[in-house]
Amino acid sequence: MSEVFFRSAEEIGPENTQIDQIVDLFPKISPVMKGDIVAIKIHPGELGNTTYVRPVIVKTVVDLVREAGGIPFITDTTVLYSGKRFNAADLLYTAATNGFTHGSMGAPIICADGLQGDDFVSVDIGGDVLSEISVASAIAKADSMIMISHFKGHPGSGFGGAVKNLGMGCLDKAGKTAVHEVGKPDIDHDRCVGCKKCIKTCPWNALSIENGKASVNKDLCRGELSCLGSCNYQAIVPPFDAPLRMQERLGEAAMGPVKLLSGKIGYINWIFDLTPGCDCFNFSAPAFVGDVGITASKDPVAIDKASLDLVNEKMKHENRGRINNVWGIDPMIHLEYARKIGAGSTNYKLIRR
Numbered sequence: 001m002s003e004v005f006f007r008s009a010e011e012i013g014p015e016n017t018q019i020d021q022i023v024d025l026f027p028k029i030s031p032v033m034k035g036d037i038v039a040i041k042i043h044p045g046e047l048g049n050t051t052y053v054r055p056v057i058v059k060t061v062v063d064l065v066r067e068a069g070g071i072p073f074i075t076d077t078t079v080l081y082s083g084k085r086f087n088a089a090d091l092l093y094t095a096a097t098n099g100f101t102h103g104s105m106g107a108p109i110i111c112a113d114g115l116q117g118d119d120f121v122s123v124d125i126g127g128d129v130l131s132e133i134s135v136a137s138a139i140a141k142a143d144s145m146i147m148i149s150h151f152k153g154h155p156g157s158g159f160g161g162a163v164k165n166l167g168m169g170c171l172d173k174a175g176k177t178a179v180h181e182v183g184k185p186d187i188d189h190d191r192c193v194g195c196k197k198c199i200k201t202c203p204w205n206a207l208s209i210e211n212g213k214a215s216v217n218k219d220l221c222r223g224e225l226s227c228l229g230s231c232n233y234q235a236i237v238p239p240f241d242a243p244l245r246m247q248e249r250l251g252e253a254a255m256g257p258v259k260l261l262s263g264k265i266g267y268i269n270w271i272f273d274l275t276p277g278c279d280c281f282n283f284s285a286p287a288f289v290g291d292v293g294i295t296a297s298k299d300p301v302a303i304d305k306a307s308l309d310l311v312n313e314k315m316k317h318e319n320r321g322r323i324n325n326v327w328g329i330d331p332m333i334h335l336e337y338a339r340k341i342g343a344g345s346t347n348y349k350l351i352r353r
Contacts, residue, residue: 001347002302005029006310008352009272009291018294019060022268025296026064029266034069036143036264040107041075041165043150044095047084048282051273052098053150059105061146061268070144072107074100077136077169078117080176081226082203083282088115112136117173123260127252127341129245134175135256144264145257147300151269151307153276153288156183156225157247158331159323160278161307162267162300163338167254176224179253182245183223183238189213191235201230243329251337254300258343269295269307276326288326289315301335301344308335 005028007021032038040061045052058074065072076095079085084094088111095101095109102108113119113136121140124132139145147165154160168176194212201207206221207214214235228236239245258265271292275285292310297303308331312322324330339346 001349002297002299002345003351004295004297004299004302004306004348005351006293006295006306008293010293018057021294022057022060023064025268025294026061029268029296029298030064030068030146031144031264031266031298032065032068032070032146033144036070038065038070038072039075039112039139039142039145040065040072041139041145041147041170042100043165043169043279044076044100045098045279046282047094047097049098049279049284051150051152051275051284052279053148053270055099055104057270058100058148061148062105062107065146074105074107074109075112075138077113077171078111078173079280080173080180080222080224081280082201086203087117110138112138112170113172120172120174121260123256125252125255125259125341127255129248130178130252133178133253133256134172135170135260136172139170139257140260142261145261146266146268148268148270150273150279151271151311152274152278153323153326154278155327156243156329157250157334158327158329159308159311161269161304163254163304163334163343164250166257166300166343167250167252167334167338170257171253175253175256177222179246179249180223180225182249183225183242184218184221185216185225185228185236185238187214187216188235188237191233193233197232198227198230198236201227244333247334248337251334251343252341254338254343255341258300265298265300267297267300267303269303271295271307271311274311289318289320297348299344299348301338301346302348304335305346306348306350
């Protein structure tokens, strides 16, 4: 049974700030040894998003890593969809715009998968659906890692936390494609009006217009489905089982960085600003439930399961149902696949003080 440490949002005050809580939790989960080059994995938010983990939280972790004798760097990876994190230059620009700079945090920011998202280390994971996965090289080659995840909703996995940050956020573009490729859509020609809006959304040139209707080149498509939100006519139709199959791969892919950095990762879930959408959205919708607090653990599956239970407890208290209702998706699927492959345990002991 894995230990998960919890500090409640209700405890926050002038003498017990979020920073104080991080300082309290860090020694309980830190794998940092003197001389370690330490990746601090974050998500800086897409340009236009405003509810990502705040830079001051990251700076606190940077300072704690240095105090432990580590050499910290902040890191994230490029994405598959068009936007302001598709390559390293845009990613670092977006991070700086959102307040994540060397000056604000006291450590350099590195794009873990290189300029174009193709720097990686391949690792055998032996899953039921994925035999191997490619992990961004700067993460794979670090000595240890502290992962700071914003726990919030996600349209593909129900929620995003530590496991998603591992099984998606730590991968290069090829690794992300391996998780997403089960989502390659078809076009409902009866609904399509040939407006070309979806074509402008796809950075892979997988969409085109043929005989006045959109068409998908599935050899080029990566399956990440950002095109879905671009269509006002519901003409882009993903496979009916895409959410299930993507979650299976997501859970297994989490084993990649866990295996490469065996026993050398500490996890922090920041459970504030619980928006329905992920920080990849270029906007922030209102929270679907009140703030919960901060969890920390050495086990990514346990910390997500505990965080999920705490959120559901909060939603029940506020008469808001369960997190499954936000997107109509069971988020336990990817946690179970992560557990099954050996990334962690769903059995945990919650330690509040």
